[in-house]
Amino acid sequence: MNPLALALLIGAAMGGGVFLLVRELFPAGPALGPALERLHQTATAPVSPEGEDKAPVLTRAGDTVAARIRHWPGITIPVKNLNLVGESVGELFGAKLLHFAVGLLLPSLFTLIVAMAGIQLPVVLSGLVGLLTGAAMWFLPDAQLAKRAARARAEATQAIMAYAELAAMERVSSAGAQDTLERPAEVGDGWVFQRIQAALLRARLDRAPAWEALRQISEELDVPAAADIADIVSSAGTDGAAIYATLRSRAESLADEQAASEQARANAGSESLVVPVTLLSMVLLVFFGFPAVARIFSV
Incomplete structure (x- = not known):
């Protein structure tokens, strides 16, 4: 051809x-029934969902x-x-x-x-x-999303660990269960703290306990540590339990988990370098050894 x-x-x-x-x-054309209904109504400007046209x-x-x-x-x-x-x-x-x-x-x-x-x-x-x-x-965007989500989840866990430490300090100053969760959220300015602040504000407007907002954050971000802190503080809000030591213990365990995770990622990164280094060494060995071997066999 x-x-x-x-x-x-x-x-x-x-x-x-x-x-x-x-x-x-x-999108397909409009259905006949809704179109006829609109014909018999007063003409109005079309209303689109906020941000859809943009x-x-x-x-x-x-x-x-x-x-x-x-x-x-x-x-x-x-x-x-x-x-x-x-x-x-x-x-x-x-x-x-x-x-x-x-x-x-x-x-x-x-x-x-x-x-x-x-x-x-x-x-x-x-x-x-x-x-x-x-x-x-x-399926490539799914893999990229999973990697970015894993990094964001690790960052969120670190922020929750700092939040638990701040909540423990707030609790030791004889703050109530509600203030124990609300005041530490006002300290940070990262994206995790901003989401916690927004969830606590919604809970306050709905007259819901602050720990329910933290459970919602745990569900949205898939960070179980936030739900653990909510359970600990809710015991103080309902039973009046002393939770300072429990919050400190949970923060320390989160720090240990993060250290172990960082070490595992570092080990995985070191192991992933074994194959490229080995291949490079083999290429260099062949590059420098081939002339000598060829000269020996040509004699």
Whole structure:
């Protein structure tokens, strides 16, 4: 086949695929019943959810894709990880959609380039490789999200450890159970403390105990240490128990857990360097040893 004709065919196929993808992402036309109801009502300005029109196109496309496939078998949405890093479902699925599109188009672009150089590759093979590459890259944002969530969870645990120490100091000054949780939250300015402050404010407005807000933080961020502190302080609020020693003990155990986790990560990082260093040593050994060995066998 003529390379120009092959390039035009691949370009047409890519353009048709992009057109079908964009057409699928656009919402369907309105239902007849609600449309007729709106015709008989007084005309008003359309009201959109706050921030929806200002969201990036990729995020809105991700929301559309998530709404259509979230109930498919095998499709899970890591809600806790998204809450932890402060991202939405639309941002996650927008990134997944972008990765899938890039993986789908890369083999076709490679086929087009080699076709211009006079090398003919089967179009079916390019499409199959594109589907496999796109499917593999679809899961790449999940792995990236899991890594960022793990780092954020470790940071949140460290902040909760400091929060427990501050709560213990507040309790030793004969503060009440409510103040034991509210005053330490006003000290920090990190993102974890900001979330605790917001949760405590909501609890105060709802006239709910402060430890319920801390349990909510534990559920949202998937940090069990926050729920432990809530349980400890709730015993003081309901039974009047002395909790200073318990809070200090929990803070110390959190510090030990963090130290052990940091040591495990350092050991894993050191072990991951074994393979590259070994390969580099083998390459250097071959590079410097091959001339001597070749000279010995040539004698």
